[in-house]
Amino acid sequence: MNVSSLLKGPRTLFLRVTLIFFAGLVAAQYLTFYATMAERNEVQTTFMISNIQREIASAVALLDRVPAAERPDWVPRLARRNYGFILGPGVGGEAPDQKLSAEIGTAIEQSIGQRYPVVVNAVPGAGEHLQAHLKLSDGAPLTIDIRPVAKMPLSTWLPLVLGVQFVLLAVCSWIAVSLATRPLNRLAHAAETLGPDMTATRLRETGPTEVVRAAKAFNAMQDRIRMYMKERIQILAAISHDLQTPITRMRIRTDLLDDEAERARFQQDLLEMESLVREGVAYGRTLHGTAEAPRRIDPDALLESLVSDYEDAGANVMLSGGIGVPIVTRPVALRRILANLLDNAIKFSGAGELAAEVSEDRRIAISVIDRGPGIPADQLDAVFQPFFRLDTSREHGRSGNGLGLAIAKQLALAMNATLELKNREGGGLEARLVLEKPF
Amino acid sequence: MEKVEHVLIVDDDRDIRELIGAYLQKNGARVSKASGGREMWAVLATEPPDIIVLDITLPGENGLALCRELRAGQWRTIPILMLTALSDETDRVVGLEVGADDYLIKPFAVRELLARIRAILRRARMVPQGFERSEAPPFLLFGDWKLDTVGRHLIDCEGTMVALSGAEYRLLRVFVDHPQRVLTRDQLLSLTQGRQTEPFDRSIDLLVSRLRQRLNDGAKDPRYIKTLRNEGYVFSAAVTPQEGNQ
Numbered sequence: 001m002n003v004s005s006l007l008k009g010p011r012t013l014f015l016r017v018t019l020i021f022f023a024g025l026v027a028a029q030y031l032t033f034y035a036t037m038a039e040r041n042e043v044q045t046t047f048m049i050s051n052i053q054r055e056i057a058s059a060v061a062l063l064d065r066v067p068a069a070e071r072p073d074w075v076p077r078l079a080r081r082n083y084g085f086i087l088g089p090g091v092g093g094e095a096p097d098q099k100l101s102a103e104i105g106t107a108i109e110q111s112i113g114q115r116y117p118v119v120v121n122a123v124p125g126a127g128e129h130l131q132a133h134l135k136l137s138d139g140a141p142l143t144i145d146i147r148p149v150a151k152m153p154l155s156t157w158l159p160l161v162l163g164v165q166f167v168l169l170a171v172c173s174w175i176a177v178s179l180a181t182r183p184l185n186r187l188a189h190a191a192e193t194l195g196p197d198m199t200a201t202r203l204r205e206t207g208p209t210e211v212v213r214a215a216k217a218f219n220a221m222q223d224r225i226r227m228y229m230k231e232r233i234q235i236l237a238a239i240s241h242d243l244q245t246p247i248t249r250m251r252i253r254t255d256l257l258d259d260e261a262e263r264a265r266f267q268q269d270l271l272e273m274e275s276l277v278r279e280g281v282a283y284g285r286t287l288h289g290t291a292e293a294p295r296r297i298d299p300d301a302l303l304e305s306l307v308s309d310y311e312d313a314g315a316n317v318m319l320s321g322g323i324g325v326p327i328v329t330r331p332v333a334l335r336r337i338l339a340n341l342l343d344n345a346i347k348f349s350g351a352g353e354l355a356a357e358v359s360e361d362r363r364i365a366i367s368v369i370d371r372g373p374g375i376p377a378d379q380l381d382a383v384f385q386p387f388f389r390l391d392t393s394r395e396h397g398r399s400g401n402g403l404g405l406a407i408a409k410q411l412a413l414a415m416n417a418t419l420e421l422k423n424r425e426g427g428g429l430e431a432r433l434v435l436e437k438p439f
Numbered sequence: 440m441e442k443v444e445h446v447l448i449v450d451d452d453r454d455i456r457e458l459i460g461a462y463l464q465k466n467g468a469r470v471s472k473a474s475g476g477r478e479m480w481a482v483l484a485t486e487p488p489d490i491i492v493l494d495i496t497l498p499g500e501n502g503l504a505l506c507r508e509l510r511a512g513q514w515r516t517i518p519i520l521m522l523t524a525l526s527d528e529t530d531r532v533v534g535l536e537v538g539a540d541d542y543l544i545k546p547f548a549v550r551e552l553l554a555r556i557r558a559i560l561r562r563a564r565m566v567p568q569g570f571e572r573s574e575a576p577p578f579l580l581f582g583d584w585k586l587d588t589v590g591r592h593l594i595d596c597e598g599t600m601v602a603l604s605g606a607e608y609r610l611l612r613v614f615v616d617h618p619q620r621v622l623t624r625d626q627l628l629s630l631t632q633g634r635q636t637e638p639f640d641r642s643i644d645l646l647v648s649r650l651r652q653r654l655n656d657g658a659k660d661p662r663y664i665k666t667l668r669n670e671g672y673v674f675s676a677a678v679t680p681q682e683g684n685q
Contacts, residue, residue: 241524244545244546245452245455245524247545247546248455248524248545248546248547249452249454249455249458250546251546251547251548252455252458252459252462252549253458255462255550256458256461256549270546274546295600296597296598296599297600297601297602298599298600298601298602301593301602301603301653302602304602304604305602305603305607306604308604308606308607309604309605309606312605312606326597326599331592331600331602335602
């Protein structure tokens, strides 16, 4: 992870929301804790000062009454956790500068200052330490030595409780956020699987109302898309299908024509119409979903028989390489893809070559290569669209209906293969079909 | 045609019926026409044809159903050529399953139709007299192999599909349909030459060696297709038909 991505923060919505949620809860928790502690300290200080005030007044009064000889016995008994008495002048110093010391000083002056003149000063050193100096009624000096303790010690179980709270917050934010983001993931998955075969997974219409609403809307959208696609294909298939009978009639009529040249021209036109109709019907069927079940086949026999069929029909087709192991695939679809690619190669270059190979990561690549004009680089993807035609093929009057590649692409998608086109070095086109782990 | 053959054309499109009929008549056939099942049965009752050209899409009872009925009844020996308007694998496969001898996809050239009719009739005449012409079973077993006559491919003993080219299938089919019989090169050529549009430049010898390769059959000591010097070939393995899908 580099600096800029660190600055941008985590990529997933899940992490982002979790972080915000958790940070917010921790901050709120800290504020509460801080406020409670401040309140506690204030109460404690007030309580301590009023205690000191009362106790010191009675202790000083007691020491004043006791004969000077007995005072040393009393001093330890009158000492408390945060103050004690010294029979003597004590240590001098500056006036107390700390807030708490000053408050204590003032409190002592208020309680006994009217009877005894009191001087309060801070004692230099570590921690808060102050002394109040006064003279008892017999003139003996008395020093009150005070070490105010500002805070009561925290209980040992408190950090543990805080830790448990943090964990609780983290777990709760994780659960809440994953609850909120899971439907999003499901939605994304459903959208991704809405493939060309129109067999998307439907979202479950359960859960919180917002999720149910989104799921319903998404399912309805899927239905609409499926309906539009189906309609489009049905129209294409219906037109193609209904054209077959009139074309058949015309075909037979032309066969019966006496004019040789005229007959050849008619038949050429009819052949073009015929192939368009055939491809139209085939395209409609490929999109309707592939009913063909995958099965174990000998791929080399398939390639060799395909090449033989072309050779028998007088076409110039070659085969190089081989696969050597049986694979599991859809043979009719595979044959159709390769035949469409070979037809194109023959159409544009007069010849085609099939090249098969197995790569190390158990992929099988079957390429159809030619030395034809190739395809401009910016149109390599566009030629897969139905009825797309290159300008060059129009100019040269080459017949083609632009469905062959579309059908090949659809079938490849349906059988989990990839089909890509690229121009070859030295001219020509390579159509590469890659089957992932078919054995 | 060698002698005047009687062809029955069953198609609901009047123009197609008339046009095909005219062409076949011009080429020496006798033609009857029917627009559907009812008319077809009527022709069969009065003068049974030598071959039926049957369209798959007919109003009422369709071609597939008629073909099934023909194959189940007294007319089971009459060869059937299916015409299908759908350029789809499944329809032709079903057509062959219900017992059609061949199929032709619309639109077709009438010369192609004539060539197919002739090929089917030639094959029909090869069937020995007195043999009941049985419906083609979906699978034919021989040696280590199973021939799928619907999908037109081989299946090895491990269930792997081995594809055949059109010419290879036709040659193998002639062999398995005539096991233990000497077939000359000329016979093989005329029996396998189904389509006129598919020029058959290769010699039968080359095709046999290709087929042997598919069957893993050595030329020196062949298990299936044996060469008889100066005579032709013999398919020496026993062939058993198998019904069903396995």
